[in-house]
Amino acid sequence: MNDAEFDPSGEQAVSIELAGVMPVEYVAFHSQNHVAYLEYAHLELGAEAAPVVVEDVFAFLLEVWPDALREANLQAFAWAQLREHVERYRAGQVLRIALVDTVKYAALRRGSRRQLELIESRSGVYEAIAELPDRHYDVVVLTFLLGLETAQVAQRMGISPGTVRSHLHTARRMLAKKIGIDLTPGEEKDL
Structure with missing residues (x-):
């Protein structure tokens, strides 16, 4: 397969x-x-x-x-x-890069921490995502690559929806800082 x-x-x-x-x-x-x-x-x-x-x-x-x-x-x-x-x-294992088609992010293709570390990106987004702490990484992957709602992410990970939102907020700030972009106050709520 x-x-x-x-x-x-x-x-x-x-x-x-x-x-x-x-x-x-x-x-x-x-x-x-x-x-x-x-x-x-x-x-x-x-x-x-x-x-x-x-x-x-x-x-x-x-x-x-x-x-x-x-x-x-x-x-x-x-x-x-x-x-x-x-x-x-x-x-x-020595894993080959496995390409994963996702519904919302077909352009991203592929989604594991190791794979994201290997992908070269001018903006550094992939590398920045791969460097997130484990829980923040999981929340970003489940939310944006698998397209799950906050409640679904919370249920899968065994954490509260508020914790999911907090991890998304923190991850977004960490990613913005890592890749050198400024978030406007309204953008922080988009996650």
Whole structure:
């Protein structure tokens, strides 16, 4: 499968046979988050690696499920596991640049931190995005590359909508400073 053919909506969730032996809460969590995790992993790693890494994440979550349920914020815990698995996979692989078509930003093409670092841009936007702190980076990727609304980003990352808005505001200021542009007061609210 290549990047142009990647369609996470067609990916298999928990199989019917396995769903009967897994905790009901886990099956529901898997069903609600599987596609979202695939989309993020696809942007970060490409179409071939994304399903492998995401299945590793869910296998890990199943293994620690009773402990995961005791976490203060299950979504945040699971998101952290996804990020950790993506980073671990990236560290162990020599990844080719995987091109990712996005709906809103087809002109940007490709969207992982490593890929953004490799793309040369006169304005420095790609490099600046790649240098954002992890949570700010994730909020920018989920908002602008995947086109998610604030509430959706908050749900995926296990943070509040206010925190998403704060991260977007801070990221925008950091990016403006990094690439040397001045934001007018009205522009800061565009995010």
